[in-house]
Amino acid sequence: MTKTTAPSIAESLTHDLAIRIMHGDLSEHQSLPGENELALQYQVSRTSVRNALQALGAKGMLSIQAKRRSVVTPREQWNFLDSEVLLWLTESGMEEKMVEQLIVARLIFEPNVAALAAVNATGHDLAALEDAYQLMAEGQSHNQRELFERGDLAFHLALLRASHNPFLLSLSNALSSAMSLSFKQTLEDDVRLTKEALQQHFVLLDAIRLKQVDTARQRMREILLKAAQKRLQNYQPEIFNHID
Structure with missing residues (x-):
C-alpha cells in the first residue's frame, strides 16, 4: 500500500491562503495581514507563515517586499503552468x-x-x-x-x-x-x-x-x-x- 505524506503546516497554510485568493476573499492588490497576525490567526509559527508566503510569491500570486506586507498580485501574473496553481484553480471552481x-x-x-x-x-x-x-x-x-x-x-x-x-x-x-x-x-x-x-x-x-x-x-x-x-x-x- 502506498503511504501518503501529510502536508506540513506551511503547506496547509499555503493551500488555505491560495484558495482564499482564488475565491476573492483576499482580493487583487489587497495587503495580507502581517506575519505576526497570520501566525496568531492560524495558530502557527512565524516560520510557517513566512514559508507559505514565499511559496505563493514564487508562484506569482503574492508580491513580497522586505519590511512590507505581502500584496495579492493581479491574476495575469500568476504562474498558470505551475501544477499546484492549476490544482487550486480546480478546487476553487x-x-x-x-x-x-x-x-x-x-x-x-x-x-x-x-x-x-x-x-x-x-x-x-x-x-x-x-x-x-x-x-x-x-x-x-x-x-x-x-x-x-x-x-x-x-x-x-x-x-x-x-x-x-x-x-x-x-x-x-x-x-x-x-x-x-x-x-x-x-x-x-x-x-x-x-x-x-x-x-x-x-x-x-x-x-x-x-x-x-x-x-x-x-x-x-x-x-x-x-x-x-x-x-x-x-x-x-x-x-x-x-x-x-
Missing part, C-alpha cells in the same frame, strides 16, 4: 472565462504539435499513441472517467514526444498539468457519451500514421473546438476563428 482562455492557449499550441507529430513520429511513437487510445476506449466502454482521462493525457503527451522537438519536450511537465485540468473541465460526466471524442482521436491518430500533416493539424483543432462547444455555455465561435 474554474469560471467559464478561464476555461475559454485555457482552450485558446491549447488551440495556439496543440494543432501544430499534431502537425509535427505527423512529420516526425516513429514506430515507437505510434505504438505509444495507440496504447493511449486503447486506454481511452476502455475507459469509454466501461464508463471509467479516471481511465479515460489517463488515456487522454497519455495521448496528448505522446503527441508532444512524437514532435521530437527538444524545446516542446521541455514544456511537457508543465503542459501536462494544464491539459489534465482542461480534460476535467470538458469531459462529460457520463464517459459513455464520449464516443464522438474517441472517434476524433482515432481519426487524428490515423492522420499521423499516414503522415498527413494538414489533416492532423485540422483534426486536433476540431477536437479542441468540440471540447469548447461542449463546456462553454456562452460558446462564441468568433473567439476562436482567428486562431490558425
